[in-house]
Amino acid sequence: MYALVDCNSFFCSVEISFRPWLRGKPVCVLSNNDGCIVALTKEAKAVGLHRGDPVHQVRDIIERNDVTLFSGNMMLYSAMSKRVMSILARAATRIDVYSIDEAFLDLSDSGRYRDIAADMRALAAQVLQWTGIPVSIGVAPTRTLAKMGSRFAKEYPGYHSVCMIDSESRRLKALELFDLADVWGIGRRTVPKLAALGVKTPLDLARKPEEWVKRHFNVNMYRTWLELNGQSAIDTMEKAEKQTISTSRSFSHLTDDLEVIETGTANFAASCANKLRAQNSLAGRIGVCIMTSTFREDLPQHIEMLDMPLCIPTADTTELVHAALQLVRRLYRPGYKYKKTCVMLSDIIPAAGFQQDLFDPVSNRPERAALMHVLDDVNTRYGLHSLQFAVQTGHEAEWRSKHLHNSPDYLTNINEIPVANAR
DNA sequence: TCTGGGGTCCTAGGACCC
């Protein structure tokens, strides 16, 4: 059996955990640039807001209902996620952290549990007490069914946070009632295709013959079909190193100023370099994409990407920034109002054991690697932008995203740690 | 005025090999 533990409206729950007076109120967390709603409480849903709504289009709903807004604070959310995951890890022999707010627990060690439903309810209560984050848990013989269960647990308070799909009759009942579009692995594009083939519910799908599934769909759908029928077919191993690393941000304003675009792009390249070194890898290829705003039909559009091999795989910020700037200068065309750029690294290999190259144009690579170490150490200790390259600085107001509703870094910055007063 | 960001896997088709 597997358990899927899902944090309810995770980003909102983290913010509320530090401001208990917001519990039961409409709260939203916004995307970069405070552009869209990316997470919302059920109270916010109830007043007519949806995930993905552009804030400027729902401004009146927000004001009328006194909805509290937060700019996304990923540092805070990942720190809280680690706390939740460490509590979950104590309750199972194996945990697969599937995303920032979800984890699969392997419950196959039956000697460990007295009564799985009761034990999982105790686990949910413990996470809530220790972190303030409410979770929903689904338990089933396959991961797809466990995800379904957690959804039922979230929607119906009667389950008290835990829904068990542990018998044939419960499985059939769940398949009949669950929304096909919400099945793990079935997305927007597939629902109409299934409907045209006469499949309206997960139960319809599960009852189709194996040959039918293989004929109409690919191996992913076949795996989902197996899982719905109670046969485990999808694994969620600990993810290895990333195969691609990218950073992209919308600018705070449209701009046709190459210097502004260069500054933003240099920062995105530096951010990619940080992520690359954090997983101890080197990149063999770099790409840059430049974009105007596709929402502005009144303006001419230019969206283009260029990429090139790096002569030696590297994780050196200077080299990556230099290459990114070369590419963005080639992409830039005067007369267009640009909205964002994206820097992408690929052909990623482990840094350990990489052979020196006889034709490497950089002669002092060991010294430069040491410099990168210092850079990372200083920035870890004193904050992300404490030490940076000159080319990354200036023009802040013209490109860096707006975050007008930021919450403090309660868990990662000693100066912003919450203070409790007791009398 | 304003519209997010970061990933993975699979498949079809082209280029190339013998």
Added chain:
DNA sequence: TCTGGGGTCCTAGGACCC
């Protein structure tokens, strides 16, 4: 009239996930 067979590697695009 009629034009092999079998394989690999790469890329672009699509679909999915959070």
